[in-house]
Amino acid sequence: MKRTDAPLAFAITSKGDDVSNALAQKMKTYLLDFDLRYDEEAPDLVISVGGDGTLLYAFHRYCHRLDKTAFVGVHTGHLGFYADWVPEEIEKLVIAIAKTPYQVVEYPLLEVTIRYINGGREAKYLALNECTVKCVSGTLVMDVEIRGDLFERFRGDGLCISTPTGSTAYNKALGGAILHPSLEAIQVTEMASINNRVFRTIGSPLVLPAHHTCLLKPVNHVDFQITIDHLSLLHKEVKSIQCRVADEKVRFARFRPFPFWRRVRDSFIAD
Helix, strand or coil: CCCCCCCCEEEEEECCCHHHHHHHHHHHHHHHHCCCEECCCCCCEEEEEECHHHHHHHHHHCHHHCCCCEEEEEECCCCCCCEEECHHHHHHHHHHHHHCCCEEEEEEEEEEEEEECCCCCEEEEEECCEEEEEECCCCEEEEEEECCEEEEEEEEEEEEEECCHHHHCHHHHCCCCCCCCCCCEEEEEEEEECCCCCCCCCCCCEEEECCCCEEEEECCCCCEEEEECCEEEEECCEEEEEEEEEEEEEEEEECCCCCHHHHHHHHHCCC
């Protein structure tokens, strides 16, 4: 539970359209009227107004203080997995934020470490949804190592490494499994792998526990297009891409139950 004698510090991130901006301003005014403190630099609570993409943006904006900041989402479009409140409920949400200690729910993240041929430097990222790896041109050829042992040589369009919360996003579109977000795991899913008499991959998604590390090693000297959630990055001279369950976690503020499997049903199969 979040309890403090000091006024709660909050920030609001908006999708940027007229509806989201109006709701964000309305919530800000209400919360200030309750003597809460607006602080974009060091918020205790970040309110995302828009959709899942808006919350992903907020997550990356505040990923340097995940142990201090919790997130809550208001969706202004279709039902989202991260945004669990609707515009008609903002008065209820404002009162809950101002008056009610909230439950913090923590979910695992993906840590991606990219090392380079020239050595001496590396790039490290956290992903809330997934990381994808593709060649800038041509077929992706990667040796996939799990816990230091060669598992397979992958050939195909690319690989997707997702978190449990991200398993309902790109991973699902690729035929990956939907994982409950409380599971400490990552999932490796193939994109159009090449399987014939000469080349062979496992052909199934792999779910790795927190103590297993996946290492991707390029076979060819090529450039890679690597995405971290909504961020698309070009990397050259890549020696390896290490993927593992991160030590850090994302924290969501819960003011009411938000059952995961109900979200899955509502998003994909409910009328």
